[in-house]
Amino acid sequence: MEPLEEYFMRTQEEVERQKPDVHHLRLQLENDPSMTGLYHCQCRQSGIKADPSIVRLLEKKSVYDLNELDLSSIMLTQETFQAVAQVCRMCLKLERLVLDNTTFRNESVKELVGLALDHPTLKSISLASNLNLGFSAAKLLLPMLKHNRRIVDLNVEGTGMAAPSRELIRKVCLANSMAPKEEPLGLENPNELSLVERELADRDERISTARSQQGGGLQVTDLTVEEAEGSLVPKMDAPDPESMDIAEQKAINMKLKTELFDHEERLVKEAAELLHRATTRPKELKDRQSKGMDLMQVYQDGWKWPMPADFNRELLIQEFSLSITEPQLEDLLEHYTLQPRPIVIQIRQILSDLIDVTASRRRKTMLIDELVGKASRHGPGMPALLDIVKSFTELMDSDGTNIEAIKAMLQETGEQLSELKAKIDRLDLARAKALQDEDITNAEMMFEDGLAQQEKLIDIILLRLGHLLNKASKIRLEQRLRELCADADRTLTSTKKQNDDLIHKIEQDLATMKTKMDEEQEGMRYREQEFDEMTKKTNDSLLANQRGQDKVWAEIMYSFKDLKALSDARFKAIEDWSVEVEKQERRKVEYNATIRTCEDHVTTLKQLMNDCEAADHMMKNLDDFFKQASKVAADIANAASSEGDALALEEQKFFLVAFRRYYGEMGEMIYNKTKRLEDTERQIRSTEYQISFCKETLDPSLHRYRETLRDLQTRRSELNGILSDMRGRADDRARDFLPTDEALRAAGFEFDSPLVEVHEHIAERREKTMAKRQVLIDVDKHELVEKEAEEIEKLLLTTKQARKGGDPAVAIIALSPQRDQAKRTGSPKAIVKKGRSGNFD
Numbered sequence: 060m061e062p063l064e065e066y067f068m069r070t071q072e073e074v075e076r077q078k079p080d081v082h083h084l085r086l087q088l089e090n091d092p093s094m095t096g097l098y099h100c101q102c103r104q105s106g107i108k109a110d111p112s113i114v115r116l117l118e119k120k121s122v123y124d125l126n127e128l129d130l131s132s133i134m135l136t137q138e139t140f141q142a143v144a145q146v147c148r149m150c151l152k153l154e155r156l157v158l159d160n161t162t163f164r165n166e167s168v169k170e171l172v173g174l175a176l177d178h179p180t181l182k183s184i185s186l187a188s189n190l191n192l193g194f195s196a197a198k199l200l201l202p203m204l205k206h207n208r209r210i211v212d213l214n215v216e217g218t219g220m221a222a223p224s225r226e227l228i229r230k231v232c233l234a235n236s237m238a239p240k241e242e243p244l245g246l247e248n249p250n251e252l253s254l255v256e257r258e259l260a261d262r263d264e265r266i267s268t269a270r271s272q273q274g275g276g277l278q279v280t281d282l283t284v285e286e287a288e289g290s291l292v293p294k295m296d297a298p299d300p301e302s303m304d305i306a307e308q309k310a311i312n313m314k315l316k317t318e319l320f321d322h323e324e325r326l327v328k329e330a331a332e333l334l335h336r337a338t339t340r341p342k343e344l345k346d347r348q349s350k351g352m353d354l355m356q357v358y359q360d361g362w363k364w365p366m367p368a369d370f371n372r373e374l375l376i377q378e379f380s381l382s383i384t385e386p387q388l389e390d391l392l393e394h395y396t397l398q399p400r401p402i403v404i405q406i407r408q409i410l411s412d413l414i415d416v417t418a419s420r421r422r423k424t425m426l427i428d429e430l431v432g433k434a435s436r437h438g439p440g441m442p443a444l445l446d447i448v449k450s451f452t453e454l455m456d457s458d459g460t461n462i463e464a465i466k467a468m469l470q471e472t473g474e475q476l477s478e479l480k481a482k483i484d485r486l487d488l489a490r491a492k493a494l495q496d497e498d499i500t501n502a503e504m505m506f507e508d509g510l511a512q513q514e515k516l517i518d519i520i521l522l523r524l525g526h527l528l529n530k531a532s533k534i535r536l537e538q539r540l541r542e543l544c545a546d547a548d549r550t551l552t553s554t555k556k557q558n559d560d561l562i563h564k565i566e567q568d569l570a571t572m573k574t575k576m577d578e579e580q581e582g583m584r585y586r587e588q589e590f591d592e593m594t595k596k597t598n599d600s601l602l603a604n605q606r607g608q609d610k611v612w613a614e615i616m617y618s619f620k621d622l623k624a625l626s627d628a629r630f631k632a633i634e635d636w637s638v639e640v641e642k643q644e645r646r647k648v649e650y651n652a653t654i655r656t657c658e659d660h661v662t663t664l665k666q667l668m669n670d671c672e673a674a675d676h677m678m679k680n681l682d683d684f685f686k687q688a689s690k691v692a693a694d695i696a697n698a699a700s701s702e703g704d705a706l707a708l709e710e711q712k713f714f715l716v717a718f719r720r721y722y723g724e725m726g727e728m729i730y731n732k733t734k735r736l737e738d739t740e741r742q743i744r745s746t747e748y749q750i751s752f753c754k755e756t757l758d759p760s761l762h763r764y765r766e767t768l769r770d771l772q773t774r775r776s777e778l779n780g781i782l783s784d785m786r787g788r789a790d791d792r793a794r795d796f797l798p799t800d801e802a803l804r805a806a807g808f809e810f811d812s813p814l815v816e817v818h819e820h821i822a823e824r825r826e827k828t829m830a831k832r833q834v835l836i837d838v839d840k841h842e843l844v845e846k847e848a849e850e851i852e853k854l855l856l857t858t859k860q861a862r863k864g865g866d867p868a869v870a871i872i873a874l875s876p877q878r879d880q881a882k883r884t885g886s887p888k889a890i891v892k893k894g895r896s897g898n899f900d
Contacts, residue, residue, distance in 0.1 A: 084149055094120040097149060101142040110139055122150045131159035131185075132366070140167045144174045154180055159214075160188040168196045172203045175210060183212035188313075190638065193219035197228065204231045211236035217313060222324040308365040312641075315358050319637065322351055323630045348605060351633075358637065359594075364644040368652030375656050379575050382564040383664075391561065391667065394439040398669035403676055404433055410684035413452050414691055423452055438674040440554025444681050447547045451688040454539055455695065465526060465703060469710075472523050479516045483509055506728060513721040514792065520714045521795055527707035534704055540692045547685040555678050558671050565668045569661060576657045583650045590643045597636045604629050708806055711799045718796045719813040725789045726817035729782065730824060736778040743771045 087100040094117035102109045112133050128147065135143070135158070147153055158171075163186055175181055186192060197220050204210055213232050215225050326347065373385050383391070409430045413423055427449055434441050486509040493502035528535045604625055611622040746768045753761040793814060800812060 084145060088122065088149060092121050092123060093117075094122060094125065094146060094150075097122065097146045098142060101145045105138060105142055107138045107142065113139070113143065117146075122146075124152060125150045126152050126180075127155040127157070128153060129157040130161060131157050133161055135161040135163060135167065137164065137166045137170070141170050144170045147174055148178070152180055153178070155183040155185075156181065157185045158189070159185050162191065163189040164191050165193075165195045165199070168192065168199050172199050175203050176206055178207070180209075181207075182209055183214075184210065185212075185214040186218060187214045188217040190217070190219050194221070194224065196220065197224040200228060201231060204228065204235060208235045208238050217316065222321075222327075305365050308363055312362055312365060315362050316637065319351075319354050319358050319633065322347075322354060323633050326351070327626050327630050344608075345605070348608075352601065355633065355636070359640055362640055362644055364641070364648040366645075366648075368649045370649065370652045370656055372656060372660055375572075375653075375660055379568075379571055381568045381571060383561075383568055388663075394436065394441075395667055395670045395674070396436045397663065397666035398673065399666055401669045402673050404437070404673050406430055406433055406677055407680045407683075409433075410448070410680055410687075413448070414455070414684070414687050416455065416691070420456065423456070427452065434677055437670055437677060438554060438558055440550060440557060441674065441677070443550045444547075444554060444678070447543065447550060448681065448684065448688075450543055451547075451685065451692065454536070454543060454692045455688060465706065468526055469523060469706065472519050475519055476516060479512055479519070483512045483516070486512065506724070510721065510725055510728065510788075513717065513724070514788070516717055517714070517721060517792060517795070520710065520717060524707060524710050524714060524799070527703055527710055533701055536692075536695065540689065543692070544685070544689045547689075551678060551682055551685065555675070558674050558678070562668060562671050562675075565664050565671070569664055569668075572657050572661055572664075576654065579650065579653050579657070583646070586643070586646055590639065593636070593639055597632060600632050601629065604632070708803075708808075711803050712808070714796070714799050715803065715810065715813075718792065718799075719816070721792065722789065722796075722813045722817055723820070725785065725792075726821060729785050729789065730821050732778060732782050732785065734828070736775065736782065739771055739775045739778060743768065743775065746771060 084097055084100060087097055090096075095114055098113060098117055099109055110133070113130070116130070116133075128150075130143065140161075140163075147156065171184070175184065186196075192215065196218070197215075200213060200215075204213060211232055213228055215228055218225075220228075326344075329344065372388075375381070376383070376385055376388075409426050412418060412426050413430075418426070430448065431445055434445055486505050490502050490505040490509065493499075493505060607625050608622065611625065746764055750761060750764045750768065752758070753764060796813070803810065
């Protein structure tokens with residue numbers, strides 16, 4: 060890195076040569092004038108990552124109207140500020156730049172000076188509260204103020220610069236503000252700068268001499284953990300920064316610091332005057348030093364860290380490597396209910412009442428609602444377990460012994476079936492008569508009405524079959540019981556495993572955080588002890604300083620240089636001590652935030668643990684309920700009569716007969732519609748060919764063919780819609796029949812599936828149709844292809860003869876065979892008639 064002295068001694072020509080290249084920013088400015096766009100472009104050019112805080116600050120700002128840029132409280136590295144400075148060079152209306160409390164260093168000051176030297180509009184710069192800026196920064200800033208007289212405000216309060224340096228900067232800014240606007244930039248007298256340099260150099264030499272004479276500074280004694288625990292109690296006197304007014308506290312801190320250091324700086328100045336007032340001022344100076352001790356105590360008591368700590372639950376989980384991550388915790392809080400203390404949710408009585416076979420359906424519904432209200436949000440698997448409880452309750456309400464009610468339902472619906480079958484038979488007779496009379500339209504309508512009635516018949520059969528299987532089937536009841544028992548066992552095991560795993564993770568996290576909190580408390584005890592030691596050493600140093608000053612007063616006439624060095628050492632000691640005070644207050648805030656966040660997270664995890672234990676207790680109750688409900692449902696299944704299964708088997712056989720008829724007729728109807736659609740497609744292709752032929756032959760029938768094509772396309776669209784609907788209906792009925800097919804085969808009933816029969820019938824019909832079509836194709840091939848080939852061959856032969864013999868009459872006869880035949884028969888009228896009609900084939 061370039062030394063500050065070398066940078067300070069560079070000539071203006073060297074500065075001009077080392078100006079940064081902003082060509083890429085000008086190109087970016089043409090495409091996007093936003094500040095964020097320029098900042099991202101410069102970061103890419105410099106090979107650094109863009110700071111999100113700066114990106115948010117620069118949003119919705121344009122280089123054409125930006126007059127103030129406030130970067131206070133943003134931690135700026137040298138590379139980050141270099142990128143910001145490059146962007147600021149493009150802001151031609153920028154007047155004020157605020158860099159307060161940005162950990163600004165001397166290396167960044169060089170970049171700031173390069174920006175401010177030739178900026179056309181910059182008037183005000185604030186570097187307040189940057190403790191790293193000292194004498195070296197002042198050496199860079201003062202020439203910049205002398206060169207650019209437009210800068211009239213440079214705030215360096217709260218920096219590490221001595222009071223004379225700050226006062227000199229203030230005077231130069233005041234001179235700039237009073238300078239005439241037409242006065243050229245730069246120094247009026249080059250020697251003036253050397254005087255400033257000389258003054259600052261003398262000041263730096265005096266401070267360095269005083270530090271070297273004092274030597275070493277304060278030393279901190281290392282403490283063991285046992286000593287820290289025995290001598291220090293954790294302090295929690297730091298206020299919560301989130302509850303205070305940050306601006307107000309910053310003002311208080313600045314006021315306290317200003318009072319302390321102004322006082323000490325006055326002491327430094329007065330030490331030089333004491334040589335002339337040695338006989339009258341010793342007691343007064345001693346009183347002032349005592350007041351300084353009081354101000355130190357006031358400073359320590361009143362100075363508080365004004366910024367909130369950024370320690371939160373997310374950082375806690377990451378830093379302590381907890382088992383439950385932030386997203387996992389958010390997801391768990393959606394499924395669990397935090398409990399402030401361990402509880403037991405009583406659901407055993409509700410589950411016992413649900414097993415009671417004498418309870419009414421209304422009573423059980425109320426019990427289920429009460430159970431859901433108590434057991435909801437106590438684990439991710441609890442909704443599934445409650446659904447299983449509902450299913451068991453419904454299964455226990457099934458009564459397979461009430462066959463009489465089932466028979467009454469079958470008798471009532473049987474009458475509806477008889478009416479529908481009679482109506483279907485009448486429609487079939489009417490359709491056969493319509494086909495005999497060749498009334499195709501009515502026959503098709505009756506066909507579709509018959510299919511609709513058959514679908515109604517199948518719906519009633521499915522209703523009857525559903526009642527038989529769900530309420531009177533012993534087999535179905537036993538199967539449902541097995542499924543519920545397996546589902547209950549699987550769900551309960553999975554849910555309990557999840558809950559146990561969560562409890563284990565919570566216990567691990569609680570143990571980890573307890574260890575970390577103990578470590579934080581131990582660290583804070585050590586830091587408190589370290590701070591107390593440093594304070595004690597500072598007090599001892601100040602007392603020794605006081606004693607040394609008392610000794611110097613006796614030899615004041617001979618030892619003024621020693622007195623001055625001691626005064627400077629006192630200032631440095633208080634300055635270092637104030638830095639430690641600020642650090643200690645910050646440590647308190649961060650310590651309090653860490654402990655508070657840990658305690659809050661511990662409370663959350665304990666509450667979550669309470670709900671996990673409550674969920675575990677409920678799952679034990681649910682396990683007992685599932686076992687008892689399984690036993691009750693098994694008893695109901697054993698007591699169920701087999702008569703319901705027999706009735707269901709008969710109903711399934713009846714369904715087979717009805718479905719075979721329906722599916723066969725539906726398949727035939729679909730086949731007919733499909734063939735009609737194929738014929739329509741063929742007619743469309745033929746008509747399209749005829750239209751193209753009419754265009755070639757100038758046939759006036761072109762419009763008639765176009766109308767025919769539109770009608771055919773409309774018919775094709777209608778047929779496609781009808782076929783799609785019929786196929787969907789057939790597929791739905793086939794899916795309804797498949798369970799009945801499986802049940803009949805499981806019962807040992809052998810039959811040919813209607814689905815297979817329909818496909819076989821369609822395949823047979825398609826084979827017959829294909830054979831007929833092959834015959835027609837052979838005829839068309841002879842008429843259209845072979846005869847045309849013979850005519851073409853004759854035409855080519857005649858043309859060849861005409862060319863060889865030189866007689867064109869041979870070709871005319873070949874092109875007009877009808878006219879040649881009329882000449883041979885002596886019928887000129889026929890020739891004229893053929894010619895007028897244009898039918899010369």
